[in-house]
Amino acid sequence: MEALSVLLLVTAAFCSGFIDSIVGGGGLIQVPALFGALPHTAPATIFGTNKVASMAGTTVAFLRYLPKIAVPWRLMFIAIPLVAGGALLGAFVVTRLPADALRPLVPVMLTAVAVYTFINKDFGTNHLPTRLSPLRLALALLTIGAIGFYDGFFGPGTGSFFMFVFIRLFGFDFLHAAGCARFLNVVTNLGAVSLFAAGGHVLWQLACMMAVANVGGSWFGTRLALSRGSRFVRAVFLSVVVVLIAKTAWDAWLKTR
Numbered sequence: 001m002e003a004l005s006v007l008l009l010v011t012a013a014f015c016s017g018f019i020d021s022i023v024g025g026g027g028l029i030q031v032p033a034l035f036g037a038l039p040h041t042a043p044a045t046i047f048g049t050n051k052v053a054s055m056a057g058t059t060v061a062f063l064r065y066l067p068k069i070a071v072p073w074r075l076m077f078i079a080i081p082l083v084a085g086g087a088l089l090g091a092f093v094v095t096r097l098p099a100d101a102l103r104p105l106v107p108v109m110l111t112a113v114a115v116y117t118f119i120n121k122d123f124g125t126n127h128l129p130t131r132l133s134p135l136r137l138a139l140a141l142l143t144i145g146a147i148g149f150y151d152g153f154f155g156p157g158t159g160s161f162f163m164f165v166f167i168r169l170f171g172f173d174f175l176h177a178a179g180c181a182r183f184l185n186v187v188t189n190l191g192a193v194s195l196f197a198a199g200g201h202v203l204w205q206l207a208c209m210m211a212v213a214n215v216g217g218s219w220f221g222t223r224l225a226l227s228r229g230s231r232f233v234r235a236v237f238l239s240v241v242v243v244l245i246a247k248t249a250w251d252a253w254l255k256t257r
Contacts, residue, residue, distance in 0.1 A: 017057035017217025024159015048196030055189035057214035065179030083148030087191035090152025130171035
């Protein structure tokens, strides 16, 4: 690759890590950059390389959130096999089938998330964990597992979807939801990377360079989120979701042309 292309990808990885550490959605920057720089590379290899870089950044983000938030470890340990299994299955499916079937649905789901968050002004501003009934807990965990599958199969907006579930169903504020979402992002990325790597779908040298940049962006992003609090994270969340809606809607429209 040309030095300029590598520099652009490293810059994209830094920006991706910054956004991803706060609300998710970093793939909005990193994945298109990879497709643009590597137009003749198989999509599975693009996604595999992206996941390696993203996993490094989300790991650092979670470790920085960890001392500042109360992590519901019992819930996290129950969710691990669901999101990891979902991500593995999603990554396996994307190596066999195109992800185009999901494109029209993503902007619709993101719009619902944005509208709900915007209408409910206090949504995610207070941390009031809710004890769910066994049935609602099972449905919430199934939803988390489905998001894991989505992350392995397609990916854009995964962190935002995780955050919405933690706030809407479990009563978390945006800051706690961001930290927990980063933990589950690490799990889904690890599950997806293990399958992509086993299939030779990772450009390791490029992935490692982008991982270092992603970690740098993640460090700055979490520092800003922790210093500004939940209201800041909510504002960034809405901004990123709106951009994700526009981007995924545009991509879906282009595919119909």
